[in-house]
Amino acid sequence: MAISSPGLGSGLDVNSIISSLMAIEERPLTLLNQKEAEVQANISAMGSLKSALSSLQSSLTALGEEDTFRATSTQSSDSAVFTATSSSTATSANYAVTVNRLAQAHKVGSTAFADTATFGGAAGDEMILTVDSKTFTLDLSTAQTLSQIQSTINAELNTTGVTAGLITGDSGQQTLTLTASDTGYDNRVQLSYGGAINASTFNFSMLNRDSDDVLLATEAELDASVTIDGVPVTRSSNSITDAVAGLTLNLKTEGSASVTINADSSSATGAMNTFVASLNDVLNQVKSISSSGTGNSSVMRSIEFQLSSIMNAGQTGLGSYSYLSQLGVTTKEGGGMTFDSSKLSTAMTDDIEGVISFFSDTSKGFDVRMDGMLDSFLQSGGVIDSIVNGAKSEVTTITRNRSLMEQRLISTEARLRSQFESLDTLMSSMQTTSSYLTSQLESIANLTLNKS
Incomplete structure (x- = not known):
């Protein structure tokens, strides 16, 4: 006899019992999830640290450039x-x-003509525009009006930069203007002609005026x-x-x-402020990771030690300055670094070449040494990448084990429910038998009493 409701036959709270048993069975899964959370936190922390180290490395660029200090x-x-x-x-x-x-852009204008007037019409007729080394030839073998000439000059084929304008005056006549795109005498519009076309055909003259509205005397005044x-x-x-x-x-x-x-000195001060802020960010990240226990403690100690070594190391032969503290960067109370811009400004005034050499010397400058140290942690396949890759591999293993464990838990719960169902059936059968026997015994007892 199957029991549709767990515990109905036995009177036990089967669902509660199974939940308690499964809670015990699931403890390894809980521990596994906790471990994954710790590993993921480590990955996130190392990613943030790598970003902070990369920003610190980037901040060195400005400090290594002479222009930063010679601004x-x-x-x-x-x-x-x-x-x-x-x-x-x-x-x-x-x-x-x-x-x-x-300086002015050269501008010339033609004599005024009727809008119906045409120019050219014979083989060889042409007008050539020259600006510096660029030329454009206007073919007038077919006669054109000023409006048509304007359109041709303003076409894309004209690479001289000269633009043509057309002005209609009160008389109704039109004046063709030519304007250079750049200022100055060397960029003036030069005109030459071919065929029956010559300078007198259009009679171009300069339109440029000075600040007193007087025509320029010569093109040199452009x-x-x-x-x-x-x-x-x-x-x-x-x-x-x-x-x-x-x-x-x-x-x-x-x-x-x-x-x-x-x-x-503002460029140098800004660059140093950026460097110190980036350095403090790294130090804070290292401190946070170390205190949380999510990262590799030996690597955190190594970063702190190497940063401290470079920051405090003296260097000789590069001018008046051997220590970063002489340029205003010192350790502040409570940890981290602080920057006094007045010390850097004074140092730049006293010996700017020494300041530049301190940072940018290609063999032993501060930038070279700090960059090399950071690169050992940041390079592809370096220390941080190895830690992150190891952590990601651990997550993969945890994911696989969790999947197996979840399947096992499903089987365990199914087995428990099957066992309790069998218990329910057995106890229900026993209760039925018990009721039957009790009934029979009562009947026998009644017969005995009746015979008495």
Whole structure:
């Protein structure tokens, strides 16, 4: 007789008993899950540490570049006249600058013609546009109106950069204009002709005017003209980059102003702040991993030891500075590093070459030594990768074992339920027999009483 409800035949709380028994059986699975959580935490921690070490390594790039320490800043006394920027090759100085004339893009215009007027029409008729070394030939063997000429010049085949415009005046007549794409005399529009077409056909003349609205006297005046500390400078562009080494002047309007170039330690300070912040991040990560017990303690100790060794090691033969502490980086109370930017600024003023050598010397500079140490941990297949790969292999093993264990638990629960079902059936049968026997004994007892 099958029992459909566990415990019905025996009167036992079978589901509760089986749950308790299975809880005992599942303890190894619980331990396995806990182990996986620990391994996954280790993988995550090592991933974060690797990212922090990579950021620290990246922060070394700026410290190893001379431009970081040779950076300069500029200031124009009147940005309406010109603005200025400077590079690391500039020298601290002050210059008086007078902008006499701005560079202009060359523009010419033709005589006014009726919109029906045509030009050319014979074999060999042509107009040639030349800008610097680029040319474009306008074929006029078939007669064209000014409107058609404009469209042809503005076509993609024209690589000179010259654009054509068409102006219709009050009289209804049209003027063809040609404008160069770049400023200056060297980028002026030069015209030549062929066939029956010649200079008098269109009678082009310069349209450029100065700040007083007076036509320029010559094409040479298309160039910008400035005076720097009394020295005349003429350039084709309003951005003058080669008059003073490392200084760029962006001309805005005619007038006078001064430009001041100063050494700028902000780039170096910013680079050092980034380095110290990245270093502290690594140290915090190592401390966290060590205290949580999720990582390889010997590797954490190795990272701390090697960082400390490089940070505190002295180096000779590179100038005035042997220790990072001389440049403002010291250990702070409670752990980690701190940076005093004033020490770095002073060091750069006293011996900038020594500061640069301290970081960037290719054989024993700070950057080289720190980068090499970090690379041993970060390189593909290195220490951290080995730890992570080992942990991932452990997760794979745990996953496989858990699957086997879960299958075994399913079988165990099924076996227990089958056993309790058999017990239920047996006890139900026994209870039936007991009831029958009790009934029979009562009947016998009643017969005995009746005979008495």
